Amino acid sequence: MGPGVTCPWSGRLPRLRVRTWIEPVVASTQVASSLYDAGLLLVVKASFGGGGSSNHSASPSPRGALEDQQQRAISNFYIVYNLVVGLTPLLSAYGLGWLSDRYHRKISICVSLLGFLLSRLGLLLKVLLDWPVEMLYGAAALNGLCGGFSAFWSGVMALGSLGSSEGRRSVRLILIDLILGLAGFCGSMASGHLFKQMAGHSGQGLILTACSVSCATFALFYSLLVLKVPESVAKPRQELPSVDTVSGTVGTYRSLDPDQLDKQSVVGHLPSPGKAKPPKTIIALLFVGAIIYDLAVVGTVDVMPLFVLREPLRWNQVQVGYGMAAGYTIFITSFLGVLVFSRCFRDTTMIMIGMVSFGSGALLLAFVKETYMFYIARAVMMFALIPITTIRSAMSKLIKGSSYGKVFVILQLSLALTGVVTSTMYNKIYQLTMDTFVGTCFALSSFLSFLAIIPIGIVAYKQVSWSPYGDITEK
Template structure:
């Protein structure tokens, strides 16, 4: 007699487990976001380009009009990013608290509602030719619903709940892989969709309509289909050397649930050596923020950089360029699978930081399109640091605190993004005529600087293992 007949509920339980997967929500939301990001940039280029030409004399050279357009787009993004980053601060924390106290889906569902409203704002702007400033109100509504901070902290919480500590980093990087694949597909199609409707009036209508459709699917799926996974209980055991190595999430095998070879029961640590969590969390926070400073600066300036000389990309090339940024989600996932066989978390984090810093350094001197893609290729492990830092932090806190802690981390990164975006946009305006790669050079320096706190974490871990006095280590 087969297992199906002995367990008639097995099929139902399997279907129920599938309904706990957060990946369909992540994929559809990211397709909507990638279409929206490209659409907003191209709509800005068209709208502000027309506005700049109307306010300039007919004798103005092409380069002067391009510079005016670049400054107008940069100034728009400064205000847009301020609204995006500041409006979710209180709502996101409240939603995280409500998710911990009442229901895990609260932050995700409310945030997805805000994302849908924001995408509708761009659709209405294209459809009825509203002024571009209406997008400030649209992204403000998104922020009041928690924005990316509430959404992504909810995703990380659900992803962490259904996975064991050993498998958690693999689980979270897999979610990032799905996000990257969805973003790649959306960005590849975005330039073509923007040109789908002929005529200047409704150009971009097909793209924005597809973005709204994907955001609507994500919201309906999260409301009607998605179920909260059952938490995988943490084993109750006295602190051992394996617990300390779990602080930074060591990887020894592709089956992380197997005990670490260095784990030896019966060797509890002294109280002084059993209190590394607070200092580790602070150092991980510092490393994440410094690295985020570097990443945000590059990502924010890059769309402006590719629109002007020497690259001067068209609509389809802009879509392809944005798609290239999502390749790192695939390569970072493969990197974790390979590096986890022989490296600890701290080593993998530093590899990712070196990867991004090297790519940003090459971007400083890009003059041709092929050089841009080579620089992007050097960033192939750039996603590993923040994802691995999140995984390491999840092993140091209780399940009931996931919502609040992940929201605090996400809000810290959001505040960093707001400050960095404003600073880099202003710096870009000041240096684009003298040395357009200044922002990328600064990002490269910050990426290498972020290695310092992670290196301290690695040194602390090595010191704890040394003083634990375990045979064979």
């Protein structure tokens, strides 16, 4: 029972402890998701216009009437699809999080993975049997009723937080995100090539969707039969000077376990009620910052596939896969950013760096005319993943370990709900502006990203003006 349980990549670990690593589940699930996302876009595109990439031969209209009609059809499909994906988890995700906290940590992960598998099977059946695209709404509903990504990712974050100390938690969680990004990169790079493996309208996408189903099946059975819940990493409680200090969220906030507040006699004196405010205000501000920033990110991600299919880029299947893969490189750069920035910056500073990075990239994306400009904008977004991950880490330092499942799922459901509104709004804005200024949605995302800095800046200010343990942090 040594301390090596903190991180799966360091120290000498007993053989059985490998089974506590969540990374194989995250990797296989994300490969399945990246293949599914690319396959869904290309299958829907083929359903709404067949010829797709060679539209300019069918109509002499200057703006390409057929292309605009196809874009609106795809956009309308995604409006309904994203509504189903975003709203149905509200019925089950919180209950799964509660059950995970109360009974077993794997409940939310395993049930949501069952939904993932069912939705991937739905796309495979659509390709095999040439069913109408509307049946994919039903597959998405099954996924959502099983908790969807909200339940899955909150379960993953809970396991990652339990198996790491507070001092290493930001790095631990961003490491899981790195695995997610690497898996998504590999899946996206292969997706365009796999989609073209079988010729003919009915056969295209069969191998791609079959690979997605296989990866989702592996993730489900691995989580059921192999994965074990890690033991919570105990923090030293007898030595006051060695208590971790949160390098961020609340400045000099000392991260004593909330469950052990009654044992603070070792501190010397308790925080005075007049000076020590509860962390609810900090948590609320972190929630607000996360939601506003997520509005910007979700809006950009939802519109980007439509943007690259039409003029001025007009990408084919392989280029679509490469473009999606470029989006996953931010998982690598954000991981490296956290490793470097966490040594010299507070959590709030890292969050604001990520928001500035994404906002600047989104603004450049609004004026993209060539493919190389798209990749430059993506490169500027290199730290875009830092904010949400660091906010999760910051919250985990302010709540009890027994509440991780509920709090993380509330945050994830809040992001999912706002994402539903954002998806509908952005798709409608895109339809209205694609003939005038196609980058309107990206400019709006840039504004929202910079706006999200305000609540995080207030948290940073409270770091200086507020300390929950009185004058002890100044001694």
